[in-house]
Amino acid sequence: MIMSQQTIGMLALIRKETRRVLRIWVQTIIPPGITMSLYFIIFGTLIGRRIGQMDGFQYMEYIAPGLIMMSVITNSYGNVVGSFFNAKIQRHIEEMLVSPMTETSIVIGYLTGGIIRGIFVAAVVSLITLFFTELNIQHPFMAILVIIMTAGVFSLAGLLNAIFAKKFDDIAIIPSFVLAPLTYLGGVFYTITLLPEFWQKVSYFNPILYMVNAMRFSVLGESDIDIFIGILVILSFFIILLYTAIYLLKKGVGIRE
Amino acid sequence: MNALTIQNLTKTYSNGVKALKSINFNVLEGDFFALLGPNGAGKTTAIGIVTSLVNKTSGSIEVFEHNIENDLNAAKSCIGVAPQETNLNLFDEVFNILVNQAGFYGVPRKESLKRAEHYLKQMELWDKRKEQARSLSGGMKRRLMIARALVSEPRLLLLDEPTAGVDIETRRSMWKFLREINRNGTTIILTTHYLEEAEQLCNQLAIIDNGKIVENDSMSNVLTKLKQEVFVLNLDKPLTGIPEIDNYYIEITNPKEIEVRVKQTQTLNPVFEKLASLGIGVLSMRNKTNRLEELFVELTRSENNIGVKPK
Numbered sequence: 001m002i003m004s005q006q007t008i009g010m011l012a013l014i015r016k017e018t019r020r021v022l023r024i025w026v027q028t029i030i031p032p033g034i035t036m037s038l039y040f041i042i043f044g045t046l047i048g049r050r051i052g053q054m055d056g057f058q059y060m061e062y063i064a065p066g067l068i069m070m071s072v073i074t075n076s077y078g079n080v081v082g083s084f085f086n087a088k089i090q091r092h093i094e095e096m097l098v099s100p101m102t103e104t105s106i107v108i109g110y111l112t113g114g115i116i117r118g119i120f121v122a123a124v125v126s127l128i129t130l131f132f133t134e135l136n137i138q139h140p141f142m143a144i145l146v147i148i149m150t151a152g153v154f155s156l157a158g159l160l161n162a163i164f165a166k167k168f169d170d171i172a173i174i175p176s177f178v179l180a181p182l183t184y185l186g187g188v189f190y191t192i193t194l195l196p197e198f199w200q201k202v203s204y205f206n207p208i209l210y211m212v213n214a215m216r217f218s219v220l221g222e223s224d225i226d227i228f229i230g231i232l233v234i235l236s237f238f239i240i241l242l243y244t245a246i247y248l249l250k251k252g253v254g255i256r257e
Numbered sequence: 258m259n260a261l262t263i264q265n266l267t268k269t270y271s272n273g274v275k276a277l278k279s280i281n282f283n284v285l286e287g288d289f290f291a292l293l294g295p296n297g298a299g300k301t302t303a304i305g306i307v308t309s310l311v312n313k314t315s316g317s318i319e320v321f322e323h324n325i326e327n328d329l330n331a332a333k334s335c336i337g338v339a340p341q342e343t344n345l346n347l348f349d350e351v352f353n354i355l356v357n358q359a360g361f362y363g364v365p366r367k368e369s370l371k372r373a374e375h376y377l378k379q380m381e382l383w384d385k386r387k388e389q390a391r392s393l394s395g396g397m398k399r400r401l402m403i404a405r406a407l408v409s410e411p412r413l414l415l416l417d418e419p420t421a422g423v424d425i426e427t428r429r430s431m432w433k434f435l436r437e438i439n440r441n442g443t444t445i446i447l448t449t450h451y452l453e454e455a456e457q458l459c460n461q462l463a464i465i466d467n468g469k470i471v472e473n474d475s476m477s478n479v480l481t482k483l484k485q486e487v488f489v490l491n492l493d494k495p496l497t498g499i500p501e502i503d504n505y506y507i508e509i510t511n512p513k514e515i516e517v518r519v520k521q522t523q524t525l526n527p528v529f530e531k532l533a534s535l536g537i538g539v540l541s542m543r544n545k546t547n548r549l550e551e552l553f554v555e556l557t558r559s560e561n562n563i564g565v566k567p568k
Binding site: 008016102256 | 270305308309310311312330331333334336338340342343344345347348349350353354356357358359360361362363364365366380405409
């Protein structure tokens with residue numbers, strides 16, 4: 001089979017991005033493993049014992065899906081924002097811009113790189129989880145789908161951040177001041193039914209809530225939200241961000257003078 | 258067929274700087290074309306627009322009859338570019354940089370691996386293939402950027418000051434290599450501050466100054482426009498006084514060396530005859546400055562052009 005010029009270009013970019021993740025594995029794969037181990041030790045083993053059960057599950061078991069999603073979100077975002085912004089700063093993004101690759105191919109290449117890192121990290125964190133609790137995944141295909149889609153959404157969000165970023169501060173602000181609060185308030189450590197009614201309603205505006213709960217449903221079979229609404233929200237964000245990223249690159253925002 | 262057609266190309270940056278003011282020029286297929294000009298004249302902007310790294314304000318560009326407005330990818334498939342400033346992925350291995358670039362141009366992986374090896378060997382970088390680009394010297398990085406530009410085997414090669422900072426020996430071997438690929442059919446557009454380089458390599462040239470084309474002709478035609486040249490003559494015996502010859506300006510720079518200013522319509526014969534009559538022989542003779550450099554300075558002379566690098 002003869003591959004099209006665009007497919008070859010896209011595969012070259014995906015291979016490059018995957019090699020980058022594996023080349024600097026000490027920075028890309030190991031840290032989320034260590035961080036999540038600490039979460040399990042502190043929140044699961046030490047504090048979790050005092051909490052007892054949440055929504056009918058041991059606390060450690062309850063937070064495991066959320067912690068996996070937390071790693072996927074931060075790492076897929078970090079992968080693309082870091083890689084694309086570095087390519088901009090070092091100007092080797094020009095290797096792609098002068099080539100016949102379309103903007104769609106470039107976006108899909110980076111997106112896939114982010115998803116691949118998300119999957120690696122999800123696998124590592126899931127393995128670590130097994131040292132602390134049982135992981136009886138109720139809907140394995142759904143779990144894989146949710147991981148891929150969530151990694152995709154945050155890879156695209158990272159790409160948008162990198163497109164607009166002009167200095168290193170610009171790629172640190174969003175993860176610190178937007179992503180981290182939304183993740184912690186996205187139901188990783190608690191069910192939103194514990195919140196007062198007003199804050200429950202506010203939580204529904206947090207997209208991460210849907211991702212964490214979609215994963216929780218896939219693993220535990222229980223969720224604060226309807227799984228189909230969860231998938232619909234993730235899919236909607238994915239499509240909107242995908243088209244926005246392609247549109248911005250076509251316009252040359254952040255990459256062309 | 259024109260390899261490149263530029264018509265009424267204008268670029269005004271967002272800060273109001275008018276980098277290009279409606280420039281026009283064509284490059285024929287097979288040409289070795291020099292695009293010259295002082296710093297900030299608009300050369301890099303023009304190359305940036307052709308490679309789509311810079312958005313044009315107005316005008317049209319065709320690369321092998323593919324208009325970049327509506328047939329951009331076909332146009333880009335024909336172009337390879339080695340920019341002025343290093344734009345390598347400094348943490349990637351040399352070999353991977355070339356393989357990736359070939360891939361971005363749609364070259365199948367098996368072929369990409371072959372081409373990467375071929376061009377790294379051509380640029381004498383094969384021994385460095387497993388090293389990260391950041392560990393290369395400045396000259397090696399330049400050669401790597403040229404190899405990267407060639408790996409897609411483009412019909413039009415854009416080289417923006419490819420030999421800046423490269424030692425003389427490497428520069429000469431690069432000239433030889435570039436002549437060879439030009440002979441094999443690749444059209445080359447070269448910007449350089451080394452005017453000797455342009456004179457040695459290129460058959461056509463355009464001089465751009467302050468965003469406008471001030472000269473666009475064949476190299477031989479351009480050089481005939483020189484009004485005068487200065488020759489340096491080394492003598493076998495010292496001169497005691499300036500030999501006087503009508504309409505010739507002669508200066509003694511040291512007892513055994515003179516500089517003779519010769520107009521386009523004059524020959525050097527009267528000078529040789531005069532020296533012979535004084536019993537003085539000429540051991541050697543050379544141009545004081547590069548001919549193209551003189552013309553360049555003449556055409557672009559203005560208070561704004563302070564940053565022109567001499568040869």
